[in-house]
Amino acid sequence: MLIGVNPSTFSIPPKPLESAPPAVPLGMPSQLLERRPDIAAAERQMAEANAQIGVATAAYFPALNLTASGGTESSVISQLFDWPSRFWSVGASLPETIFDAGLRRATVNQYIATYNADIASYRQTVLTAVQQVEDSIASLRILSHQMEQQHTAVQSAQKFVDLETVRYKDGIDPYIDVVQAQTTLLSDQSTEATLRTQQMTASVQLIQALGGGWNRSDLPTPAQITTKLSKTDTTIQK
Numbered sequence: 001m002l003i004g005v006n007p008s009t010f011s012i013p014p015k016p017l018e019s020a021p022p023a024v025p026l027g028m029p030s031q032l033l034e035r036r037p038d039i040a041a042a043e044r045q046m047a048e049a050n051a052q053i054g055v056a057t058a059a060y061f062p063a064l065n066l067t068a069s070g071g072t073e074s075s076v077i078s079q080l081f082d083w084p085s086r087f088w089s090v091g092a093s094l095p096e097t098i099f100d101a102g103l104r105r106a107t108v109n110q111y112i113a114t115y116n117a118d119i120a121s122y123r124q125t126v127l128t129a130v131q132q133v134e135d136s137i138a139s140l141r142i143l144s145h146q147m148e149q150q151h152t153a154v155q156s157a158q159k160f161v162d163l164e165t166v167r168y169k170d171g172i173d174p175y176i177d178v179v180q181a182q183t184t185l186l187s188d189q190s191t192e193a194t195l196r197t198q199q200m201t202a203s204v205q206l207i208q209a210l211g212g213g214w215n216r217s218d219l220p221t222p223a224q225i226t227t228k229l230s231k232t233d234t235t236i237q238k
Contacts, residue, residue, distance in 0.1 A: 021203040024140060028214045033129050035211030042122040049115040056108045059097075067091050129209060136206035143199040150192045157185040 003010065033039055070088035072081060097104075164181040167173040207213050 019200075021140070021199050024137065024203075024206065025214055028210065032210045032212075032214060033126065033133070036129055036209075037211075038125050039122075039129055039211075042118070042125040046115070046118040046122045049111065049118045052111045053108065053115055056104070056111050059104045059107070064092065132209035133206065136202055136209050139202040140199065140206065143195055143202060147192070147195050147199060150188065150195055154185070154188045154192050157181070157188045161185050 034043075068088070068090045070086070072085045073087055074082070074085040161178070161181040161184075164173060164178045168175055168178045
């Protein structure tokens with residue numbers, strides 16, 4: 001239906017699934033998890049809540065205002081720009097709220113509670129990421145062992161088919177025995193293909209859980225992290 005031809009004129013050549021998943025290194029740095037969008041978002045949200053505490057605490061201090069003014073003033077237009085007609089003034093003020101019925105304290109406590117909630121959310125996000133990585137690694141380890149056992153079973157089933165075929169040709173066994181041996185081989189091959197697919201899926205899930213792979217060279221350097229993005233870089237990323 002997809003290519004618009006009759007089934008009798010269409011065939012797909014068989015292609016065995018023999019590709020092996022990428023080898024997972026023994027040790028991986030935890031810094032790889034920093035590339036995950038959920039962890040980065042939780043960390044930035046926590047930093048924002050921390051900054052809000054500082055903003056709320058700054059309300060306790062008075063605001064220093066510096067003002068200055070100058071100009072000319074005269075009742076006679078011809079003397080408006082003379083030196084005695086000029087005036088100037090400089091002043092400073094320190095306004096401070098004496099009584100607010102505990103508003104500033106309540107605001108600070110509110111932002112502290114928000115910060116603590118963001119810390120708990122950040123920890124839970126990191127723990128979830130670590131759990132996903134460990135689950136994927138455990139799945140790969142178990143599936144690798146199962147693949148070895150299943151591959152041995154396929155080889156044994158293939159030998160069973162070959163022996164039954166020879167016995168059938170020699171007239172020792174009926175053909176039904178050959179069919180049963182082929183059925184066993186097909187079932188073992190189908191199970192092996194299913195395990196191979198699960199192994200590939202677990203590899204993809206591990207790469208996704210790590211935030212894009214386990215290559216340390218992909219990690220940004222401290223200089224790249226602290227470098228501010230220009231307007232051009234921000235536009236390109238958007």
